[in-house]
Amino acid sequence: MQKHIIAELEVARSQNDRAIQEVSAYAGSQSCPVRYQRTILRGKADLAALSRKIAVRLKMPAWSYNIYHSDEHSLYLGPVVGILSSAIRPGGYPGRSETRINKEMIRFARRRGVFIYMFGASGVDKRKGLIEGVTTNLNNEWMQGLFPRPDIVYNRIRKRSLEKSPAIIALLNQLEADPDIFMFNSRFLNKWEVYQAASGVPVTSSLFPLTMSFNHGNLEVMLNNYGQVLIKPSHGSLGKGIIKIKAQSNRYYLAKSSGPTQWHKYNSIDELYTAIKDKMRVNDNSLLQRVVELCRYKGRIFDIRIQFQKDAASSWVTTGAAIRVASRGQFVTHIPNGGRAEAYNTVIRHVFPNPAVRAGIKDQLDYICSNVPVLLEERLGLNLAIVSMDIAIDPDGKLWILEVNSKPSHFNEPDIRRHHLQLLTDYCIHMAAEQRMKLTERSSL
Template identity: 25%
Template structure:
């Protein structure tokens, strides 16, 4: 059988390059060669529909990008991360055409909307108890209703990324309408006398969400942390179970002191999950392994539930949190994750495994192991 061609679909960034994704694409091209695949990066504008060919980009041994003409791919792995590009008519039209052509050989078909994800997963009985209550912030009454149940709340854009525009509200008294501490990534901390005043500072838009805050343990002088789980379909030949979802790695992301999130783009870093959990539960070492087991179990429950609503994925990243009792919570799902957390955490083997699993899955879509 001929080598499977995998096209990694993206859009160019400023200056015509691939922006923050360039190192990831270089690593994935190396993984493709090791897995016996032909891979290239391409854009919607590079498709020649009449000729059935595409302008694809590959990296030279020295790391420079070279453009070549390739046959259309056998499988498409969608890595478009810019929502503004998706709204362009030319891009939207090309994607619709490609998805219709490739159907089951097109994976990771969309950037996820936090509100739509919450609605889909909350309908699954096995996941509902692991989701912080989340509401679309359509009127001030929504915030008042949430405040009656949750002393800590987060306001975030439903389609936001990289921790931008997130605001944390901490109730200061027993009165849900009373005093709040307001914190964000870009504004100084303020304490205000009423919830309505706090909401005025947060200035949410009609497309924002308000979410229950989960109070969990912190480390190293009050630094927040969460856990990023990276999952892949692994299409190695064998039993049907062999080509299902697998947990590739869990790393811990640790925020700056005083930060409200642990996102890497807002100054956070990453460490190995086991190392961090041993620190969190240093007085009870057995709890670290128990917490990790619960996180893994929850992580593997999410992809099948998500695919029932959003289609075929080969890779997902989950942002997880532990509460004070060690129970796991699912905060967000990322359908086109990077690898920076794995690099910072020193998880080189997991990073390599992630690449291998991407192309094993792509091969299986052509060779039939996932059918």
């Protein structure tokens, strides 16, 4: 069988610097025999440029790829990363809202020698070992193709209802059972499981506001003890479906997060509860959360939106943080509810002019980064690599975690987006190499 050549990028032209090896090249589920011209470039990662013939065999574009693992007989390229997305329709491309950030992600990864494509459930063909997906060409235009089953899968399905569909559940189970695939952020989190996981452990229990399941008795207890409470959907996000209730002078006042804040009065706890259950259709899966008094920036409440990720050593680090400021009179800060983004340093320096207080806030964020994601992985049995959190600051400078999200929305801040992409590609390379070493060790037993 004829063997084609993979030529490494930036190799020295001198024959003395070149060593030829005959190996098998792997890209995800695809492989083929090659003659590989290898030069050891000190201090630089190895890259390999695929000839068109090799690219056809490996079902990859004819670009340059990172060599994330190699041994005497094998060369592993990429890795190949599949983004499982609800934005992909059969025979189609991502919608406009997903285009910019996904093209940016694919382009950034390509420069690192990592191949990313996006796919939907309908694109998976287990019989052929290939997946129909989309990536971008060198002109940054969408292109479709049949690509290898990936080394890494990142679940970016953005709709809970879709993730719970039988087809998606079956696909996720199939991917998790495949020993050649490492998948992370495999599902949405719900607020109740996050609170239960964290509240039962001393190192994290004080970081979350008291939360209880929604029922008549718990509603009455929370209002009697604290005077205010939030009702939140256990599976909600983006500030949707949140209700705030205040108790004043034996009356109860209720407002919803959607639209301008309008308070509705109820004369008894029974009348209030009936309105919540019947008129607003709040179900028993909803949660009661103690209201945290938020600090204000120029008269408006705000919270921190922060993202944590695993790095090239699989350690949790901070990707970046920004501030979300509520619109006037609103009790939620989410941008779909009229909130706006502000720079973290600008707001924190304005609200907390004392450097010691600011240092204390940073220490608390570092503590959260080091403890909460690790705990959630352990107690929920998940592989997480990216989480975002909404974190409140009370007037005493104490931080409270309001939300944890395993399917974070993208930041608009360019520096945070760049850091996110750097960490994402670093982590994918690291985990592909680690996974490959584990599989090699297992096969040698």
